[in-house]
Amino acid sequence: MPKLPAVPIPPRFLPQPPPPGTQRGRPRTPLEKGAEAGKSAVDWIDERTSLSGGVRWALFRKVPKGTNWFYTLGSATMIAFLNQAVTGVFLAMYYRPDAGGGAYESVRYITNDVFLGQFVRGMHKWGSSVMVILVFLHMGRTFFFGAYKYPRELNWVIGVVLLILTMTMSFTGYLLPFDQRSYWATIVGVNINGTGPLLGPYLSDFLRGGPEFSATTLSRFYSIHMLLVPGAIAAMIGAHLYLVAKLGTTAPPWLRAKPEPELVEEQL
Amino acid sequence: MAPTRRPSKSKYTADRGVPGAFEGETVTRRRFMTGTAHGAGALATMGFALPALAFAIGPIFNNDTLGWQTIGTPDMFPDDNYIPAVIVIAPGIGEAGNSTVYIRARNASIDTTPPTQFNRWIAISTRCAHLGCPVRWVPASERFICPCHGGVYDLQGVRVGGPPPRPLDRFFTRLHDGYVQVGARYSVNSELRAFSPRDPGEPLDGIGQYLYPSRPSVRI
Ligand code: HEM
Ligand code: FES
Numbered sequence A: 001m002p003k004l005p006a007v008p009i010p011p012r013f014l015p016q017p018p019p020p021g022t023q024r025g026r027p028r029t030p031l032e033k034g035a036e037a038g039k040s041a042v043d044w045i046d047e048r049t050s051l052s053g054g055v056r057w058a059l060f061r062k063v064p065k066g067t068n069w070f071y072t073l074g075s076a077t078m079i080a081f082l083n084q085a086v087t088g089v090f091l092a093m094y095y096r097p098d099a100g101g102g103a104y105e106s107v108r109y110i111t112n113d114v115f116l117g118q119f120v121r122g123m124h125k126w127g128s129s130v131m132v133i134l135v136f137l138h139m140g141r142t143f144f145f146g147a148y149k150y151p152r153e154l155n156w157v158i159g160v161v162l163l164i165l166t167m168t169m170s171f172t173g174y175l176l177p178f179d180q181r182s183y184w185a186t187i188v189g190v191n192i193n194g195t196g197p198l199l200g201p202y203l204s205d206f207l208r209g210g211p212e213f214s215a216t217t218l219s220r221f222y223s224i225h226m227l228l229v230p231g232a233i234a235a236m237i238g239a240h241l242y243l244v245a246k247l248g249t250t251a252p253p254w255l256r257a258k259p260e261p262e263l264v265e266e267q268l
Numbered sequence B: 001m002a003p004t005r006r007p008s009k010s011k012y013t014a015d016r017g018v019p020g021a022f023e024g025e026t027v028t029r030r031r032f033m034t035g036t037a038h039g040a041g042a043l044a045t046m047g048f049a050l051p052a053l054a055f056a057i058g059p060i061f062n063n064d065t066l067g068w069q070t071i072g073t074p075d076m077f078p079d080d081n082y083i084p085a086v087i088v089i090a091p092g093i094g095e096a097g098n099s100t101v102y103i104r105a106r107n108a109s110i111d112t113t114p115p116t117q118f119n120r121w122i123a124i125s126t127r128c129a130h131l132g133c134p135v136r137w138v139p140a141s142e143r144f145i146c147p148c149h150g151g152v153y154d155l156q157g158v159r160v161g162g163p164p165p166r167p168l169d170r171f172f173t174r175l176h177d178g179y180v181q182v183g184a185r186y187s188v189n190s191e192l193r194a195f196s197p198r199d200p201g202e203p204l205d206g207i208g209q210y211l212y213p214s215r216p217s218v219r220i
Helices: A030-049 A051-059 A069-092 A102-112 A117-144 A153-175 A180-194 A200-208 A215-247 A261-267 B029-061
Strands: B069-072 B083-088 B098-105 B121-125 B136-138 B143-145 B159-161 B170-176 B179-188
Touching: A030 A051, A051 A215, A069 A117, A069 A215, A102 A117, A117 A153, A153 A180, A153 A215, A180 A200, A180 A215, A200 A215, A200 B029, B069 B083, B069 B098, B098 B179, B121 B179
Parallel strands: none
Antiparallel strands: B069 B179, B083 B098, B098 B121, B121 B170, B136 B143, B170 B179
16 A cells, blocks of 8 residues: 655644754743644544545645646536535525416515625526536546546546536526526427427426426426435536546646656567 | 366255355355345335335326316307417416417318317417427418417418427317317327327327327327
């Protein structure tokens, strides 16, 4: 078992030996006492969970030469997802999935009357587009860098699932304001699902919760939008990042791997 | 060297030399416990998963017909122009559950389908047969026009332009106590033959009726 790399703490933050000529038992400053308390709290948890090994394994990885800003697009997507999750939780505190007019009214209330409501709603609304754009940019990065090749095919597949789930979020979220645009866009979107042969009609019935758009449709979309799919996305991001940590990231395609000298001689 | 055939194993654990075997025992207790634990886990999981699944897909098999809805008296509807009427298609959600239908009296010179007691008035659904946007009857051009992707239909509701794959849906109509009533929806193919209702976007000509099966619970 190779030794895990030590946490790269800059030297000036490492514990200092007492200055020469000072008493060993010098009274500690409040700052030192605080740091000590923090350390012992972390130690207490680590002694009972051994989490630090996993954290170090996941975070202090070696990255290939040539790693650049494009490699941050995945993390940017994840931050966009977290933004959606957090703002969504707070929107859910005011939102009412009531197709009889309550949904529209509750969104109007959030926008016009709730303190910072328009801002939080805006974060969620615009953030959804940001997330979709970032997913595609990240997908483009992994595609053009050849990062989908062996042994990372499975991560590409998980990525495709994440892409589909992200689009499902967009589709189900679009209905929730329940204005004319939401309503007709959802009618059209559900009917597009229905045009799939054989299974399409059942899929569109499942989405509507029956043959006609009804009160059930809105509650269904709301539950899918705020419970089912976010949970699935969180789980999938976990699997995605596990594989990133496990396999490491790819070097950019313009960097040629330099073989070990003895391997070169063998080939000659 | 030819592979030697292994002697077939006895089904008794005692013969196979499993430690602590009982007389006549064929399944080890470890295997039995593993099977029991997995079986109990599967049973418990299905105990909540199956009802939840049935709960989610149940509405597909619902058939809450709304019955007949009165929309006016026979003298309100000419046979060469459509009159709009509002009916409920999803109860309990106010305006969002209403829909417009266009009605005219049957006109023997253009309506060639055999007359029955349910088509004395022709009730055309405003749900576009492309993807479900609301079409509008434009009397000047005698066309139904869809605002979304340019679907155009003639007086019969048959597509004359744009992407819709079949004519506009219709509703059964009847005369009841001197009032005109609108009943269940049905879909038609390009020859105006009646089919069980289908969602928009699903063609009914050729193999279309088989590629897009109707709901098991809603049949005309
Ligand atoms: C919710 C959406 C997603 C999130 C939060 C996410 C997150 C991440 C993160 C943080 C990384 C680390 C490396 C990097 O940032 O480039 C990564 C790598 C990767 N992602 Fe995603 N991703 C998402 C969607 C996708 C999609 C749609 C695809 C492609 C279909 C994809 C394919 C990959 C692949 C192949 C890698 C490995 C890259 C390498 O080894 O260099 N991901 N992802
Ligand atoms: S919905 Fe009418 S043309 Fe597309």
